[in-house]
Amino acid sequence: MKQNKKIAVTGGIGSGKSTVIEILAEKGYPVFSCDEIYAQLTGRKDFLRRLTDEFGDVCDACGRLDRNKLAAIAFADEKKLARLNEITHPAIFEEMFSQADEAGGTCFCEVPLLFESGAEGMFDGVIVVLRDLEERIKSVAARNNLSRNSVVNRINSQFDYDNYDFAMYYVIHNNGNIEQLCAEVDKIIHKIREARS
Numbered sequence: 001m002k003q004n005k006k007i008a009v010t011g012g013i014g015s016g017k018s019t020v021i022e023i024l025a026e027k028g029y030p031v032f033s034c035d036e037i038y039a040q041l042t043g044r045k046d047f048l049r050r051l052t053d054e055f056g057d058v059c060d061a062c063g064r065l066d067r068n069k070l071a072a073i074a075f076a077d078e079k080k081l082a083r084l085n086e087i088t089h090p091a092i093f094e095e096m097f098s099q100a101d102e103a104g105g106t107c108f109c110e111v112p113l114l115f116e117s118g119a120e121g122m123f124d125g126v127i128v129v130l131r132d133l134e135e136r137i138k139s140v141a142a143r144n145n146l147s148r149n150s151v152v153n154r155i156n157s158q159f160d161y162d163n164y165d166f167a168m169y170y171v172i173h174n175n176g177n178i179e180q181l182c183a184e185v186d187k188i189i190h191k192i193r194e195a196r197s
Helices: 017-026 034-042 045-055 067-074 078-103 133-144 148-156 178-196
Strands: 005-011 031-033 106-110 125-130 170-173
Touching: 005 017, 017 031, 017 106, 017 125, 017 178, 031 034, 031 078, 034 045, 034 078, 034 106, 045 067, 045 078, 067 078, 078 106, 125 178, 133 148, 170 178
Parallel strands: 005 106, 005 125, 031 106, 125 170
Antiparallel strands: none
16 A cells, blocks of 8 residues: 655745655655635535525635635624634544545645644644745745735734744745755655655
């Protein structure tokens, strides 16, 4: 039987975790994204019905999930946000692990809210992508066309990656160019392989 290993890839907004996932995919590893899995789930009628039963009319004119409508409802009320997470997080992980099991081998899963959801123990390993705060701010501001203040507020509302001890995890420092990031990813892959043997 093929050994199946699931490694989470996480980091704050603008850290470069999606780029790390892209590099891993280019190297031939199966990769999964919580955001993509969530998009798949919201395309299913049974899952969409759970959301509408709980939060009311959160669909657009075509009957698809209107993520902005749902966000407006959930983020206006802490209890509703907690309820949304109770519904979505287990469903996302269940579907992601099912797809990873099917793929076999070592799989990498992009999980933006890994530490916030307390899901780090569900994985065989965790890669944390860290980047200098100023670089993160510049990257997100340019990518999302946001003001510096808006980006800083988003970063401040998230898990504090700058003041946490990640000694027990694999850490990638993304403060150079793409070639340096690829080299960092290669080092981590080597460490994961060594841990497996």
